[in-house]
Amino acid sequence: MAHLIKETFPVLEMSCAACAASVSSMLDSVPGVQEATVNFANQTALVTYDEDQVKPEAMRNAVRSIGYDLVIDTHNREEIQQQAQQSHYQALKIRTIIAIILSLPVVVIGMFFMNIPYANWFMCVLSTPVVFWVGRGFFVNAWKQARHRKANMDTLVALSTGIAWIFSVFNTINPHFWMSRGLHAHVYFEAAAVVVAFISLGKLLEEKAKSNTSSALKKLMGLQPKTVVVLRGNEQTEVPLEAVQVNELILVKPGNRIPVDGAVVEGMSYVDESMISGEPIPVLKEKGAKVFAGTINQQGSFQFKAEKVGADTVLAQIIRMVQEAQGSKAPVQQLVDKIAGIFVPVVMSIAVLTFVIWYLVAGDFTHGLLAAVTVLVIACPCALGLATPTAIMVGIGRGADHNILIRDAESLEKGYKTDVLLLDKTGTITEGKPTVESIAVKEDLLPVLLAMELQSEHPLAVAVVHHLQAAGVQAVKLARIESITGKGIAATYNGHRYLAGNAALLQVKPESDATIMLSEDDKIVGYVNITDQVKPTSGAAIAQLKQQGITVYMLTGDNEKTAAAVAKSVGIEHYKAGMLPGEKAAFVKSLQEQGRVVAMAGDGINDSQALAQADVSIAMGKGSDIAMDVAKMTLITADLQAIPRALALSKLTVRTIRQNLFWAFIYNLIGIPLAAGVLYPVNGFLLDPMIAGAAMALSSVSVVSNSLRLKWTKL
Known part of the structure; x- marks a missing residue:
């Protein structure tokens, strides 16, 4: 098996x-x-x-x-890969700068000072290192492809620049070959050098985008501690994480990360599970409660039994699912190389056919050779290579002006096709931090409540403290204070005993939806309602998305009651509560199987699987590193209205990419036949290779100029 x-x-x-x-x-x-x-x-x-x-x-x-x-x-796979990418990027950067520096004088001489003494030799000396040192990667990769009977853009660059250089060197050494036939011995050193410089610049832009990729997956893996304190017999032993076995007892101290998944067997504490659940309020962990790798113990110490270790933990599964979802996607740039794979042999065939027809039909070896070289020069895919990266670069800059960071062309291509948008609740629709919604406590007891909550570092207590201090309340000095883990605070003041905490602490059934209750001598005297406030612009953004014909869902790990209230407040008809990370991703997949183009916006580790699965993934900028790493778009603003702007930008950018590709190809469709000499029998017109080189450069300029138009297009 x-x-x-x-x-x-x-x-x-x-x-x-x-x-x-x-x-x-x-x-x-x-x-x-x-x-x-x-x-x-x-x-x-x-x-x-x-x-x-x-x-x-x-x-x-x-x-x-x-x-x-x-x-x-x-x-250390990721470290090896990152070091290799950084080294490659730095080397490419140096070569590109050198190519530009050496190409500039070649262009100046070739265009304006061709008749100075030894002009051709100067250009030969300057262009040779550009073509064969800076551009050696094109030749090496072209050879690799040729060995396996394949071709790509590197093949076309190597052929056109190599033949242009060889042809120019021949004319420099032996100009009489052409002059004796009544033709001028043109050289095309500047065309060969500029082609390498342009293409190198385009590749540098692509490499920069890749080198800026976050290492958040590596950081996510680092959420697990390298060593763990295990209880073996009556001794505490510190061992490497990899040595932990299922059913071993593990001790977790305050502030430590939980190393593996398991269940509490002794002790009690609050654990920050926001990276798993997405909810900001720490969860009380008592005997029998489940704990998960990567979450953070906040207060007391506790012991738990390891149930899942290594690749079986929830955290490891999230990492694996994210990697698989990312790896299953092909970037839109692949289209260009696929086309080039067909385009290259076609151009080579046309060049050979051009020479054969000229030689056999017209009996003209000289014009045949010139026409074949012109075909290869004019067909150089410089514009094709710049079409996507320049549009993406300008589109990214345009997005940054509107607090939208875009990582690749795939999300841009799919963004404007989106018909379903899934929104996480906490930190996306809401602020992601607890605040006091209402407080019903007698004014003379507010100083007592403030003094009690000052004794706690619990997020709910912090919210109460901030609210009361902002209202100018001054704390009193308590006589006796007792922290009751998992329930609240007990204190004595002026001979009265006060309790501030949850219903379990007061041992009563709450009369309202209060988060915190206050009692005086066992009698409830006040309530504090704490909520996670909805962002001011969430409702308007959702209304705008609806107007664009997009169906909006809210997905949350929170309870049904809270989810319903938030959904209603912002005008969302469709929502799902109590969702685990895997369930969110499964819901995305189910919509995709229905033929829907799904966008997902979230901010937590718990959203990363769904973000990776979605066609268009959007992370909130204040969210977790992994959410931003997985997402193809990141909003560096809390304003959800950036989402409809991001979708509009995707439409404009992909339209620009398609326009660039159109102009790059239409130029070849018109230029190649002219270079081959189709008009020669009609009016005697034969395209000069020098003009072909200029036209090649002009096509690149037109593509870059079209991309720059995005800067002034209104979103």
């Missing part, structure tokens, strides 16, 4: 989506690998394999055979 394992491995040295396809096909060919999905955006491979048939070492060797690398180290 097969023992299938699904595991994520970082992949190094990938430079385009075609590289990802090569790695994927190579992994798929390894015996024992059931499925391999390679994500170029994340630089990872999600592999499902039979551990009885294949080991990670075999998969790494297969990937290395085609010039890439697979990180199989189990301890």
